[in-house]
Every structure is written in C-alpha cells, then in structure tokens.
Amino acid sequence: MRKVLSRRTLLRGAAGVGIGLPLLEAMLPRSASGATPSAPRRIIFVFQANGDQTKRRFIDTGETSFTFDEFLAPLEPYRKDLLLLNRLDRRYGKLPSSERADGHQQGGASLAPWKSGEGAFPIGGANRSIGYVMGPSADHEIGERVLKDNAGVSARHLVFRVNTKENNIWNVSSHAGPIGQQSPVNPEIDPYNAYTSLFAGNTSDPGAAAALAKRVAMKQSALDNAIGELGSLRAKLGAADQQRLDQHAQALRDIERSLLATTGGAACAPMPLATPKLNVFDDDKHVELGQLFFKVSAWALACDRTRSINFNWSGNTSNRVYKSLGMTEGHHDISHISDDQAFAKVRVIHKHLWQQSVTLHELLKATPDGPGGTLWDNTLVVHWNELGQGDTHSENDALVVFAGGAGGHFKMGRLLDFQNKASFADMLVSCFHYMGFEDVMSFGDPLLNSGGPLPNLKA
C-alpha cells in the first residue's frame, strides 16, 4: 500500500526544534519491477578526533553481552542496531617510511588508505616533506559508483566539517583521487551554504520558478562553455595540468547535475535553517553547527540528493577547547598526556561527542523513508577516529561503530574483537559491499588490505 505523506511532515529535530521534511513518494526510486518504491541504501561517515582510551571502551566485551564503559554509554539505547568493530589495525607501519605520514596525518586519511605523497608539509614525513594521500577516500568512491548507477542522484558525496577555516593535512579526511594523485577534498564548513547549494532551487512559487529557470539557463550556458574551453586547453598542456583540468571539468559537470536536480520542481523543499546564522568558526557553537549539518544531511538523503556523506566533528588533531565541559586546554594537547587526569578529560570529551553524534541517530529515526520506514532503516552510520589510543597515537586498536538498520545487510547487536588481525581498509570494503558494490575486494594500498570484507559481519 502506498503511504501518503504530507508535504510538511513535522518531525522533532535533534535540537528539539520542529523541522519540516517533505517527502513525496514520487521521489522514491523504483525497484526493478517498477511497482513498489524501494528505499536506497545510504552511508554516513562520522568522525571524531584524537583517539580515545582503549581500555575504557567496554566493561564486558562479550559478542552480545557487551557493556559500554563511561564514554561510550550514550550508545546504549541503540545497541540492537549497532555493530561494534573493535581493534582494527590500520597497518600503516607496513608502508615504506618515506611513504607514510605521522599518526594523525595518515590516520586522518583512514577513509583513503593509500600511501602518502610528498611536497606539502615539512613535518610528519621521514626524510622528506610529506604530502596528502594519493588516492580516493571511500565516501568519494562509493558516491562515484552511486552516481554512475543513478541518474537522479545529484551529489557524489557531501563533505562537512564543523569549524576550522584552514584546510591542511591535519583536518581533511576526504580525497578525490585518482590513484597516484594528491587531491584532498576540502569540506564545506558552513551548513547554511550547504543548505543553499542543495535546496535553494526548490520552489513552488511560479514567479520564483521562472526567475530561477532564467538563472539556471545562464549557468548551464556558462558551464557548457567553460567545459568546452577546458577541453581545448587540455590538448595543449602536459599530463599534470590535464589532470587538474579534468578535475575542474568534473566539478562543472557536478554542478550541472545538481542544477538539474534542484530544478525538478517543488518535490523536495525543506524548511530553511534557523536564523540568525551562527559564526561557523566559533568552536563554542560546535554542537549547534553539527546539528545543522545533521539536518542538512538527513534532508539530502531523504531527497536522494546524495547517498554518501562524510561528516567531521572537527579536523583530525583537533585542538578545540571544550569550554562548556570545563576544559581550558585544547583537545589535542590533552590527548598527548598519559596521566589519569588527562584521560579523565579525554573520556569527558568523547562522551560529549558521542552524546552529540547519537542525535544524528534520532534524526534518522524520525525521518520517513521508503514504504513505512525511516532513514535509520536504510542508512549505515560509520563512526570513526584517526587514532586508536590518543596518547600513544596507536595506529592499531581502532574502534569503528556501525550504526543503523543498514537495510538489514549486517547482523547488528554485536561487538566483534578483531584483535588487530583485520584492517581498517577491510572495514571499508564491507561498506562497499553494503552499498551493493560487492565486486570490491580491496580498497586502498594492497599492504593495508586483507583482500576482502571483514568476516562475520553480514546478517
């Protein structure tokens, strides 16, 4: 039976503010039979920084009898929809020392498990400057595959970061590739801008629609022209320059694709984000900014603008001062200290961030999606960190938390201890499989992979 949804289905937002989320059944992708709408699978990576205290993650580590210790306790209400992947190894030690960056830098690029290039930073390499990783991240590659298969999806991936203006090897987690090329994807740090880019084109006002159509025509004409010029220039330039022009042309095609999506009528017009606007660089507003990004994310998924999101509570190596938690020192500075007092602070910060991250869970649960379901049913949230333990900067002992219904792909409600025998990159392979790309048997440098997905995850 087809479920009729009101155009402004009210739902309780994570911040307790009512937000409107439209969902028209017409938007839903059809299954192969063409009869019943079926919800697509989505993935959201959620990052928090600086490693934790590994021995205080769990009190009981039984596969189903697990119990959370202090800082993971906010996850308890979701336990039946969680798959806790403990002690994964990033294996960066296997890379030649000249081709890996330091723990924060290389770990911050864990979603892109490739060797690092050179030439960008004088700190963190061995005997040369170190560069960004030379290959794409999973959020980008998954999004790329989704675009190829789904003409209606406009954005390959959305990359969001809370705070921090500058973009460098210490705070960028998404990478475009291709393999062999340094190509970090600088994140959107302004949720209002993200909202406008995704949804400003949606209107049900005929006057506004006509003006919009004129603007879109202007843009399309200019973008076509620019793509043509890039093609002409390309022929006259060397290989490195050609790659850059190709990237530019791709970016312009991305915008054309999103122009088409946003002019699809009033099908998906979320309510504007609350005003007045927050200062997006203000660390003291990180909770509110994160929740705005969560709203934009939920809308973008519900409207099927994208199926892959890379959200970051901060850059890796974040030195945010959590004043609201009574902290006076930066997070990264605290995480370098190995005494009990510092660990207590680290646990407070992590608990705080987990409390914020689970508001995304609530938002997904409250957002209708598919026949009778919610986004939570059809989404995998992948919580991750650039380090295992903070003070030792361990590249092993990674904890990754899978959360969500994830289309029933995984057997949830479990804690699996991999004892550092499986790799973080194997976990990414599992993400590809979940998204339907089961041909992927390895992602990233072969040294960082075991040659398949993590064992024993599937339902």
Added chain:
Amino acid sequence: MSNAEYRNTMTDLLGDSPTTQALVAAATRNFPSETESLGFRNNADYLGVSTLSAQGYVDAAEQFVDAIVANEAFLPCAPVAGAEADCARTFIDSFGKSAFRRPLTLEESSQYAAIFDKSLKAYDFDSALRATAFAFLQSPKFLYRVEFGAAPSASSSRPSAYEMANRLSYLFWQSMPDQTLFDAAESNRLSTPAEIEEQARRMLRSPKASRLLEYFDEWLGTDTLPSTFTRDVTLYPNLDPNLVSLLQQETRTFVTSVLARPEGNLSDLFTAPYTFANAELAKHYGLSGPTGSDFVKIDAPGRAGVLTQGMMLARDKPTRTSIVRRGLKLRLDVLCQLVPAPPPDVNLTLDTANTANLTQRQRLEQHRTTPSCATCHDLMDPLGVVFEGFDAVGRSRTTDEQGAAVDTSSEITRTKDANGPVSTPAQLGEVLAKSEEVRSCYVTKSFRFFYGRDADPADACSLAQLAQSFKGKAYSLSEFLIALTQTDAFLYLPVRGSESP
C-alpha cells in the same frame, strides 16, 4: 587563482572602491580555504578546482554581473533595436580583455557573442549581457593564468608580452594588470629585463603593492590567527577584544616600513628593537608612546623584529606559552628544515610523577633525556626557550606561569651555521639574520609564494641567481622583490606550457 588573487582581481576588474570591496568580500565569503602546501595557500599544484570551489565561483559571479553591465567602461554604447549584437561585441571585446587579461582572439569573441545571441533570443539585452559576463567569469581563461609563450617561434620560450604583464601583476599586486601594464604589453615594452625592472619598481611603489603582504601573513602565520587564537579568560583576563587584529596590523605595519626603505633588510626583520603600535596595542604590551588609533613606530627594548611580535608569540596554548611551538615555527619556516614524524607507536608516556613542580623548560629538558624524544625536540625546544621572556599573548615578563624566574639561556644546535649559545631573542635574531641557512630559506619561501609553486631541480640556477642578488643588495627585502623579476624562472617559460589556477 588563490582566493586572495580572485578577490583582488575581481576588485580591480569592477573598479576598486569601498563598495566594490564590500561586494567582493560578501560574494566570496563562502569560498573554501585553499589546500595548504609548504606553508602557503597559492601553490598551483594544489589549487585544483573542486566542486565546492567551482560552486563558489558560480555563486559569486551571480553577484557581480549587475555591477559589470552597469560599468560604462565595458559598455560605452546603447543597444539599437535589431542590432543589439553590435553593442554586445563592444562589451565582449572590452570586458573580455579585462577578464582574460589579454585581447580576445576573433574566435573567442565570436564564441562569447554566440552566448549573448542565444540568451538574447530567450530574454532581453540586459539579461543576455549578464549571461555573457557570467560566462566569462566561469571561464578557465579567467580563473587560471594560462601561458603558452610568445608567438610560435621554435626558439622562443619566453612568455608573451601579456603573459609577462600578468606575471608582474600577480607577483606585486596579487591581481590583474593595470592599464599601464596592458599598454606596455600592447606596445611590446615588456621584453627586456630592464623594461621589466622598470615596471617592477613602479608597481612596488603603488599602494596596490600592499597586497603582497599576503606573503608575510602566510609565511609568518599571521593569517591563521583569527581561527586559532584562543586564551583562557581566567588566566588572561581583560584581553583586548581586537587583539588578533591589532597583532596582525602590527606585523603588517612593521613589514611595510622595512619594505619602504631600500636598505630595509633581513636583519631588520629579525633584530629590530622597535615595533609599531597604536594606543590600544601599546596598552596591551605595557609600552608607552602612541596615543591614537594610528600605528606609529615605538622603541621596544629587548624585542627582535618579527620574532618577538605578538603574532609570533601568540601561537601558544590557551593557558601558557609553548616552547615547542615557538621553536617549531622557526625550525620549519625560518630555517626551512624538516621535522620528522615520531616512529609509529612510539611510547610517548612520560614519568609524570616527578614533574609536577617543574617549569615547562625543566619538563622539556627531562623529556629530552629520552633519545626518541630528543631526536625531534632538540630541533624545537632550544629555539623556543629563548622566548620565555614573553607570555602567551606577547607581553614581556620576568616570571613564568609557575612563578619561577624565566631562564632564556640556550644553545642552538643542528643548524648549518647558527649553532651556539644564545640567551636573548635579540642575540638569536642576530645569529639568524647572518645565517646562510636562514637567507637561503627566505629565498626558497619567497620563490614558492611569489611564483606560486615549489622550486624543482630545473630552478637551481634561478635560486642561485636570487641568492646572489639578495647578497649583492645587502639582503634588502624590497630589492629582493625586484630580483624576483630577473630570474630565468620569471623571464622564461619551462619547456612545456604550464598553467596556474
């Protein structure tokens, strides 16, 4: 183009005025910060146009088209019904030349006329003009500086006259050429080193040359202060709410004064026992003299140029100075050395039981008794210790956070020619200013920023030329900027055509 170059270019394209500056600032507010590389944000290798930055160019251009078509310099004609294309052609050729920073080819002129015609069929003259201007602003020929070299002569590997005009304007002004440069290019008066030097000297005297302070902002790290400076209000109560901006202005004013004097040199940069402050900043430092809001030169005994300016010292922690970070900055950006990563999974655990009552200096000394720690910390701590006489917001002090008398005596090691005992910032400044390693670092840093790329092996001759010129002009900073226009790297093209966004 980097964001700064885009903003400057757009400002000059629209006609510099407070209104234009406000419009450009607002329209480009959401541009993502560029990918950082080797301390700068303008390395062409890392300035690829991503979806987010391309979206930024689209959104910004929409806000500029009205101002462009309202500009009589670009549109000196009125459309005649049925012959709108004639007036449009005038616009395309004049605006196109400014946007592409060279005359359009006939083919390009027709290409943009076609965009106009198509839009005119659907809408009106003004709309079609706006659509045409918008297309120019999305063009890679606007967004990149593409160089193909002078006329197709097999022996020539020089930039064309217009390309040289662009090289000069982006070096000194971080922006498009002005009319004088266009005229010089048009009449082919940018071909000899002497002609180029003449333009360079003219440009350096222009108020627009203040835009090259971006180099010092990025090199010294003043540009990132607004997003990184945070101090605990209990330990640092009543800080001036404008402190970051004041510290940025202090360094900008100081550097401007060094550049303004032909003899102003590297030694001034690292040893000057004076600085610039207004009443507000002087009050912060506890110095007397300035009474108004203008920055004026004041004596600052015990200080050493940029090394002791607040912006340099303020890279500390929220609650205290950071010897490590202060030393790291000098090691990386004044000595141009590499600091390696700690070995994977190094045990960073210190025995903290006995450190509670130690000063930061003493704790770090204990830290360095562990060989794996000393490997890196020997590079940083001895340099940073020298600045302990200044607190985490740049004020002079005699006791540290724990009330102990500050001890700034130190011994610099692991440099090529700056090793030895030092005990004050002024002494350290003297040593650094005389160090060939530091001079060479300044040359390398300048090369990277002003040429928008890292030096490669083929640039060895240019780097040697620059080092020679720097020495020949007694390390004058302004003469060094002129010298940047006289190298092979500046005067010639690499064998293969290249472009820089």
